[in-house]
Amino acid sequence: MIVTKSGEVLREVIIVGAGPAGIVAAIAARRQGLQAAVLDARNPPIDKPCGEGILPQGVAALESLGISLPLEDAFAFRGIRFVDEEHSARADFAGPTGFSVRRVKLHQLLVNHATEAGVEFRWGTRVTQIDQEAVTTAKEKLSYRWLIGADGQNSQVRKWAGLDPRKIRRKRFGFCSHFQVTPWSDVAEVHWASGCQIFITPMAGQEVGVAVLSRDPALRLECALPQFPALAKKLRGALQTTREFGDTTSLRILPAVAQKRMALIGDASGTVDAVTGHGLSLSFQQAIALAEAMKRDDLAHYQHAHKKISAVPITMTRLMLLMSGSDWIRRRTIRLFQKTPGLFARMLAIHAETRPLSSVGVAEIAGFGWKFLSA
Numbered sequence: 001m002i003v004t005k006s007g008e009v010l011r012e013v014i015i016v017g018a019g020p021a022g023i024v025a026a027i028a029a030r031r032q033g034l035q036a037a038v039l040d041a042r043n044p045p046i047d048k049p050c051g052e053g054i055l056p057q058g059v060a061a062l063e064s065l066g067i068s069l070p071l072e073d074a075f076a077f078r079g080i081r082f083v084d085e086e087h088s089a090r091a092d093f094a095g096p097t098g099f100s101v102r103r104v105k106l107h108q109l110l111v112n113h114a115t116e117a118g119v120e121f122r123w124g125t126r127v128t129q130i131d132q133e134a135v136t137t138a139k140e141k142l143s144y145r146w147l148i149g150a151d152g153q154n155s156q157v158r159k160w161a162g163l164d165p166r167k168i169r170r171k172r173f174g175f176c177s178h179f180q181v182t183p184w185s186d187v188a189e190v191h192w193a194s195g196c197q198i199f200i201t202p203m204a205g206q207e208v209g210v211a212v213l214s215r216d217p218a219l220r221l222e223c224a225l226p227q228f229p230a231l232a233k234k235l236r237g238a239l240q241t242t243r244e245f246g247d248t249t250s251l252r253i254l255p256a257v258a259q260k261r262m263a264l265i266g267d268a269s270g271t272v273d274a275v276t277g278h279g280l281s282l283s284f285q286q287a288i289a290l291a292e293a294m295k296r297d298d299l300a301h302y303q304h305a306h307k308k309i310s311a312v313p314i315t316m317t318r319l320m321l322l323m324s325g326s327d328w329i330r331r332r333t334i335r336l337f338q339k340t341p342g343l344f345a346r347m348l349a350i351h352a353e354t355r356p357l358s359s360v361g362v363a364e365i366a367g368f369g370w371k372f373l374s375a
């Protein structure tokens with residue numbers, strides 16, 4: 001905290017929202033020598049509907065901030081499997097694995113790290129308004145030098161700042177639950193059927209996470225499972241350990257994520273569809289870029305970095321939503337991936353950012369098109 005000449009208390013960084021994005025942004029700010037205070041309307045540990053898989057680039061971002069996921073709570077998954085009625089294709093990450101961890105465990109871990117790093121938390125504190133200098137809560141006004149909106153996909157900070165996008169594209173619904181069953185695979189699985197996917201995340205503690213994704217707000221696991229008989233067999237008789245709860249998911253791209261001394265991060269700064277599993281990794285990468293930008297006193301640096309970080313997840317959302325929207329495309333793609341595992345591995349390397357998107361040349365696209373049509 002800085003006390004100005006007029007006696008006013010000025011916090012260097014105020015973050016609205018103590019979800020994963022807000023807390024990791026606070027830890028990254030502390031590592032740049034900035035003081036940080038985080039306000040959240042809720043109390044910890046905070047849960048949220050989520051597939052709970054963190055891609056390798058997200059794990060690497062956490063590690064670069066000194067945060068390791070404890071092996072007793074996290075499951076290292078080696079890659080992804082796509083499964084539909086007829087075909088199944090698996091690709092492994094070329095480098096380090098991804099990790100899955102229950103949201104409440106992740107939240108507690110991040111809170112502990114942040115507290116140790118000297119982050120100030122205000123729990124049960126809803127921000128009701130912001131202006132150019134301060135945020136307002138029910139009890140007080142807190143002045144800031146930098147304000148970060150990390151208040152999730154329905155961000156009020158974004159709205160107050162006038163940064164809302166004109167439209168949200170391809171809104172879908174995700175419902176998540178957990179089952180007590182030994183994970184049957186060391187990869188995360190996306191089971192595809194007409195207009196609907198079930199995402200299976202192997203978890204630590206003899207558990208799997210199950211997320212049903214579709215455009216139908218009423219579609220729950222019980223109604224979706226008959227479309228996935230092999231999966232239904234695996235879950236039959238398993239104890240459901242958490243009640244099913246859901247949220248919306250969409251492709252939301254913002255023209256700007258920063259202005260003056262204010263920036264957005266995590267879902268507040270735009271979203272990709274949950275089926276990509278990119279949300280948490282995006283938040284952690286953005287947190288590092290934002291802390292660097294604040295240290296340099298240059299939010300344009302963050303705006304630029306944010307665009308770069310989001311490019312692959314946005315492209316992957318578009319491709320996976322094409323598969324979701326057309327049974328013909330989806331069947332051909334999974335059949336092609338099964339026939340050509342190397343191709344699926346190259347796509348996964350782009351997804352996990354071990355291979356740059358820019359390395360895909362015209363010849364490779366043409367080759368893919370040809371194989372796709374003849375699959």
Ligand SMILES: Cc1cc2nc3c(=O)[nH]c(=O)nc-3n(C[C@H](O)[C@H](O)[C@H](O)COP(=O)(O)OP(=O)(O)OC[C@H]3O[C@@H](n4cnc5c(N)ncnc54)[C@H](O)[C@@H]3O)c2cc1C
Binds near residue numbers: 283
């Ligand atoms: C069904 C589903 C499955 C998903 N699966 C995955 C997955 O497998 N892997 C992955 O990486 N991502 C996944 N995601 C995305 C991931 O959940 C999000 O990207 C991530 O939670 C974003 O974190 P956040 O901190 O930005 O927002 P949130 O986690 O939503 O946190 C926002 C916080 O802000 C607080 N807040 C809001 N308004 C105020 C206010 N006015 N004052 C104070 N506090 C406020 C809230 O209480 C909340 O704690 C999934 C999403 C869905 C919907």
